[in-house]
Amino acid sequence: MFRRAFWFTAGAAAGVWATTKVNRKLKQLTPESLAAQAADKAIETGHRLRDFALDVRAGMLQREAELEDALGLDAPVDPALPGPRRTALGPGGGPAAPGHHVHPHPYPTHPYNRNEDH
Template identity: 50%
Template sequence: MVRRIFWMAVGAGAAVWAMGKANEAVHRLTPDSLSGTAARGALHAGDAAKRFALDVKAGMAERERQLRADLGLDGSAVVEPPRRLLRGAAADGSGRAISAAPGSPAAALPPSRTPRTPQAIVAKSRQRELPGRTTDRKDPH
């Protein structure tokens, strides 16, 4: 008799557990529940995308600050007017148009004494080369 009561209680408990799982599954598969789950997933994805975009923006701003500091564009490079406009300036040509950023390797270089100008490339007129004749050699005549 105790065995029968025990197995009846186990069966009733299993039935209650199975009915609870079935009701939960039915509730999960209703259109309202599915739309709510999709909306929560979309909100979660949107929040993750927003956090990613903010991280990328912060990284870009930090890298831009580093590049500006390395290139002297953050105010550490001093732009001086041309020497010919300054009154009473040394005429020895020792001034630079742009001073190097403090602490950079270029700051340790001595100022240039000769102004650098681009050299013009002189183009030779091209002659039509005939077979057996080159324009690079001098004529022996």
């Protein structure tokens, strides 16, 4: 008699456990649940891509600083040395056209950085 009660209870518990597992799985497979899971994965992927881009940018800035140090671009200007050469040559190497403005620096001095996020 005790044996039958034990196996009956074990069978009932296994049935409840299996029913619960099946119901949970069915809820996970509803269209709303699948859409929510896909949205969560997309957001997580977006965060990972953003973190990767920030890491790349930080490494790029660090390497740029290393190169500037190696090339002496950040060195203080010695007042005894002459200033940078300024030429009145136009873009093609010839004289500048009348009314054409020649920039004193070979690179733009505005704060625009093409590597920044827009």
